Amino acid sequence: xxxxxxxxxxxxxxxxxxxxxxxxxxxxxxxxxxxxxxxxxxxxxxxxxxxxxxxxxxxxxxxxxxxxxxxxxxxxxxxxxxxxxxxxxxxxxxxxxxxxxxxxxxxxxxxxxxxxxxxxxxxxxxxxxxxxxxxxxxxxxxxxxxxxxxxxxxxxxxxxxxxxxxxxxxxxx
Amino acid sequence: xxxxxxxxxxxxxxxxxxxxxxxxxxxxxxxxxxxxxxxxxxxxxxxxxxxxxxxxxxxxxxxxxxxxxxxxxxxxxxxxxxxxxxxxxxxxxxxxxxxxxxxxxxxxxxxxxxxxxxxxxxxxxxxxxxxxxxxxxxxxxxxxxxxxxxxxxxxxxxxxxxxxxxxxxxxxxxxxxxxxxxxxxxxxxxxxxxxxxxxxxxxxxxxxxxxxxxxxxxxxxxxxxxxxxxxxxxxxxxxxxxxxxxxxxxxxxxxxxxxxxxxxxxxxxxxxxxxxxxxxxxxxxxxxxxxxxxxxxxxxxxxxxxxxxxxxxxxxxxxxxxxxxxxxxxxxxxxxxxxxxxxxxxxxxxxxxxxxxxxxxxxxxxxxxxxxxxxxxxxxxxxxxxxxxxxxxxxxxxxxxxxxxxxxxxxxxxxxxxxxxxxxxxxxxxxxxxxxxxxxxxxxxxxxxxxx
Amino acid sequence: xxxxxxxxxxxxxxxxxxxxxxxxxxxxxxxxxxxxxxxxxxxxxxxxxxxxxxxxxxxxxxxxxxxx
Numbered sequence: 001x002x003x004x005x006x007x008x009x010x011x012x013x014x015x016x017x018x019x020x021x022x023x024x025x026x027x028x029x030x031x032x033x034x035x036x037x038x039x040x041x042x043x044x045x046x047x048x049x050x051x052x053x054x055x056x057x058x059x060x061x062x063x064x065x066x067x068x069x070x071x072x073x074x075x076x077x078x079x080x081x082x083x084x085x086x087x088x089x090x091x092x093x094x095x096x097x098x099x100x101x102x103x104x105x106x107x108x109x110x111x112x113x114x115x116x117x118x119x120x121x122x123x124x125x126x127x128x129x130x131x132x133x134x135x136x137x138x139x140x141x142x143x144x145x146x147x148x149x150x151x152x153x154x155x156x157x158x159x160x161x162x163x164x165x166x167x168x169x170x171x172x173x
Numbered sequence: 174x175x176x177x178x179x180x181x182x183x184x185x186x187x188x189x190x191x192x193x194x195x196x197x198x199x200x201x202x203x204x205x206x207x208x209x210x211x212x213x214x215x216x217x218x219x220x221x222x223x224x225x226x227x228x229x230x231x232x233x234x235x236x237x238x239x240x241x242x243x244x245x246x247x248x249x250x251x252x253x254x255x256x257x258x259x260x261x262x263x264x265x266x267x268x269x270x271x272x273x274x275x276x277x278x279x280x281x282x283x284x285x286x287x288x289x290x291x292x293x294x295x296x297x298x299x300x301x302x303x304x305x306x307x308x309x310x311x312x313x314x315x316x317x318x319x320x321x322x323x324x325x326x327x328x329x330x331x332x333x334x335x336x337x338x339x340x341x342x343x344x345x346x347x348x349x350x351x352x353x354x355x356x357x358x359x360x361x362x363x364x365x366x367x368x369x370x371x372x373x374x375x376x377x378x379x380x381x382x383x384x385x386x387x388x389x390x391x392x393x394x395x396x397x398x399x400x401x402x403x404x405x406x407x408x409x410x411x412x413x414x415x416x417x418x419x420x421x422x423x424x425x426x427x428x429x430x431x432x433x434x435x436x437x438x439x440x441x442x443x444x445x446x447x448x449x450x451x452x453x454x455x456x457x458x459x460x461x462x463x464x465x466x467x468x469x470x471x472x473x474x475x476x477x478x479x480x481x482x483x484x485x486x487x488x489x490x491x492x493x494x495x496x497x498x499x500x501x502x503x504x505x506x507x508x509x510x511x512x513x514x515x516x517x518x519x520x521x522x523x524x525x526x527x528x529x530x531x532x533x534x535x536x537x538x539x540x541x542x543x544x545x546x547x548x549x550x551x552x553x554x555x556x557x558x559x560x561x562x563x564x565x566x567x568x569x570x571x572x573x574x575x576x577x578x579x580x581x582x583x584x585x586x587x588x589x590x591x592x593x594x595x596x597x598x599x600x601x602x603x604x605x606x607x608x609x610x611x612x613x614x615x616x617x618x619x620x621x622x623x624x625x
Numbered sequence: 626x627x628x629x630x631x632x633x634x635x636x637x638x639x640x641x642x643x644x645x646x647x648x649x650x651x652x653x654x655x656x657x658x659x660x661x662x663x664x665x666x667x668x669x670x671x672x673x674x675x676x677x678x679x680x681x682x683x684x685x686x687x688x689x690x691x692x693x
Contacts, residue, residue, distance in 0.1 A: 013263040013319075014548055016371035016379035017485035020280070020387035021264060025480075025489040028396045032403065032462055033493075037454030040407035044433060045453045047414035377690070439665055537687075538680030545683060602676050609673055 139170050254559035258552045262479045264392045265318035266293045267304045271474050274304045277394055279320060281313055283384040286330060289313065293320070293388075295332070309335045313384070314357050314366065321355060321366040322384045328364055335359045338366075352378060372485070392486075395478030399465045407461075436460055436604060444608040445615065452611055455497060459490065460604040467547060467596035471589065481599075482547035484540065491536035494607050499532065502614040539606055546599050550592040557585040635689040642682030646675045 146166055267274040276294030283289070289311045296306025296315035306315030311330050312323045316338045336358030345352040356363040369386035371379030389397075410426055422430050436456055441449035466480040480486050508514065510528040513521060560581040565574025653671035657664050 012259050012377070013368075014259075014479065014483045014544070015377045016368075016373045017483075017488050018264065018369055018371050019385050020369065021390065021392060021483065021485040022372060022489050023387060024389070024393040024396065025486045026493075028393075028400050029458070029462065029489060029493060032400055033455060033458040036404050036407050037458050040404075040411040041454040041457045043411045044407070044414055045437065045450070045457075047411075047418060048430070048433065048437075050418065439669060443666070443669060534680070534684070538676075538683050541683040541687060542676065542679060545686075598672075602672055605669065605672055606676055 142170065254556050254563060257559050257562075258555035260317065261477055261555050262482055262548060262551045263319070264390045264479070264483060265304065266315060266320045266386075266388050266390050267298055267318045268391045268394055268476050269304070269318075270476060274298050274318065277391065278389045279313070280387040280389070281311070281320065281322075281384055282387060283312070283322065285326060285383070286311055305338055307334060307336075309333050309357070309359065314338075316355055316357070316366060319368075320386055320388065321368060322382070323357065324365045324367050324383065326383075328359070333359065339363065372488075391476050392478050392480045392483060395469060395476060396466070396480055396486075399462070399469055399480075403461055403465055432460070433457060440601075440605050440608045444605070444612040446612065448615055449608075452497075452608070455494075456604050456608055459494070459607055460600050463490070463543065463603055464596060464600035467600060468593070470547065470551070471592055471596065479547070479551055481543055482551055484544045487540035487544045488536075490543075490603070491540035494539065494610065495532070495536040498535075498607075498610045498614045501611060503617070505616060506614040535606075535610060539603065543599050543603055546595055550588065550595055554585050554588050554592070557581045557588065560584075631689040635686050638682045638685030638689065641685075642678055645678040645682075649675050649678065 146163065150163065266277055266279060268277055269275070276292045276298060279289070279291055279293050281289045291310060293306075293315060295308065295310055296313075297308045298304055298306055298315065298318075304315065304318030308314075309323065309328070310332050312328050313320050314323065314335055315321075339356045339358070340353050341356070342351050343354045344350065345354070355366040357366055358364075367382040367384070368379065369384060370381045371377075373379045406425065406429070410429060413423075413426065437449070437453065441453060441456055445452055463481055466478075466486075469475075470477070470479050470481060510532070511525055513524050513528070516524065558581055561574050561578045564577035565571060649671055653667050656667050660667075
């Protein structure tokens with residue numbers, strides 16, 4: 001069968017564009033394009049673009065916020081570190097001051113103690129001297145007393161030892 | 174759970190396809206038992222010379238020769254797969270849902286009669302006879318669901334009862350071109366019928382005849398149905414975007430939004446570039462209308478509207494696309510066509526006609542591609558279904574018919590699955606090519622790779 | 626015997642387009658395998674080129690219909 005016969009004989013109507021059908025096809029497509037396209041597709045595409053922009057803006061904002069956050073964190077850390085340094089410094093200074101005060105007081109106390117010791121030594125020395133003077137006076141007096149007693153009781157040679165013992169007793173005192 | 178769903182889906186598809194086959198079995202059985210589609214192989218000679226058929230167009234007396242043909246038709250009722258397939262993809266003036274033929278409004282214009290507006294139910298549609306009417310109104314008759322007009326102007330231009338329809342192969346011109354000519358019987362005589370006027374200018378056997386059919390045919394009804402459906406869908410979607418802007422998509426938005434984004438990101442922006450915003454409504458309209466009509470045409474039982482598989486529809490789309498492309502063409506585009514820069518003068522004499530021709534070849538291939546793909550798919554499915562009747566010899570061999578039906582249903586199911594893919598691909602390709610043509614026409618900087 | 630020279634032409638057009646589209650598809654898959662990240666661009670251009678080849682075949686088939 002000839003190819004042309006397929007068209008001419010078997011009424012292959014779909015390849016023959018009918019005027020009426022083409023007219024209605026034009027009407028339908030123009031309605032769809034101009035009416036639905038304008039009232040539906042334009043707003044939908046605009047809304048989708050809007051949403052894409054929104055999402056992009058939100059992402060950018062989140063990124064900026066994250067950057068700012070990390071910046072703030074770094075600043076905070078810096079401040080913290082500074083505060084820590086300051087604290088250490090203050091503590092160090094306080095310690096130094098305390099040490100100074102303690103050392104000063106120690107010095108003072110030492111000096112005082114030394115002074116007191118010197119004074120007491122002097123006092124002791126003085127007292128000793130006074131005591132020695134007193135003893136010498138006493139010894140003199142006693143010697144005189146002893147001499148007096150010896151004299152009264154007749155001085156015997158045997159009594160010399162006794163005198164000697166008496167003198168020794170005085171020394172031991 | 175998923176497996177159960179998948180299995181039940183398969184069973185559902187299978188049973189629908191099976192039913193589809195059975196429906197066609199009923200239709201085609203009725204068809205084959207009828208004399209109307211039977212071709213008499215012999216070319217009528219003598220009284221029916223070519224000259225008489227073309228120019229005479231008078232009422233031919235039903236002679237013995239014709240009677241013999243008619244009778245012969247009754248006996249040698251042979252099933253023809255190509256005829257059945259071509260009938261099922263063609264546009265009709267009745268809407269077939271299942272076994273019923275719903276009437277549609279007829280708006281017919283004949284230059285010698287004026288407008289005739291009536292419902293196709295006035296023809297007295299006979300469901301058992303595949304949508305042929307038994308009445309003639311203003312010279313119009315319904316032959317197998319299609320409005321035709323009696324050639325003879327002396328035929329009664331009112332409502333009259335008519336008899337059988339007959340189709341015969343005849344020589345229509347001096348070159349020996351053969352053509353099927355349909356006849357209707359009235360008052361014991363046969364009157365030749367004419368198809369509606371078509372815009373192919375006789376190239377494909379059509380041309381201007383004695384009437385124009387502006388009826389709401391089944392394809393037009395299907396188009397309006399899809400138009401209403403898509404309008405409702407997209408307008409309600411747009412309302413949702415307006416009423417709740419910036420919210421996550423819900424419901425049908427989830428299905429449609431990726432498609433819109435796909436057209437925008439994969440088609441419009443790469444091919445048109447910065448100016449794509451202006452052409453988005455056109456591209457989306459083309460994509461969704463073609464896609465919806467492709468898918469709608471694949472629903473069995475539901476009229477079998479074959480809109481995108483009709484050259485009329487694709488030609489209209491291609492013409493609109495061409496107008497948009499050429500009205501938006503900038504200086505570079507026209508310079509590219511008429512005075513291509515960078516080539517010697519004598520080559521321009523060769524290039525320019527080709528470029529000018531390409532303005533018309535682009536829409537031609539655009540429309541033919543969509544038409545050919547969809548039509549081929551429909552015909553392949555219908556021919557596979559027809560295998561049942563070819564093996565079953567139109568009911569004479571039921572065992573072979575049952576055997577063939579298993580194979581043909583499986584094959585038809587397979588092709589249907591491929592056709593689903595083709596429906597998407599062709600809608601995508603049409604949109605993509607439109608975008609590339611628009612992109613080439615609106616491109617600011619001259620680029621040589623834009624040439625097609 | 627049925628058929629005509631035009632039918633042979635139609636078949637030849639289909640063969641040519643088949644070879645062309647097959648080559649396009651094959652090369653596109655090779656390209657995708659080499660550069661999976663460019664799949665969008667490759668697919669779009671593949672379909673565009675295939676459509677152009679198919680267009681030539683369609684015109685040939687149309688001519689086969691029209692020229693006796």
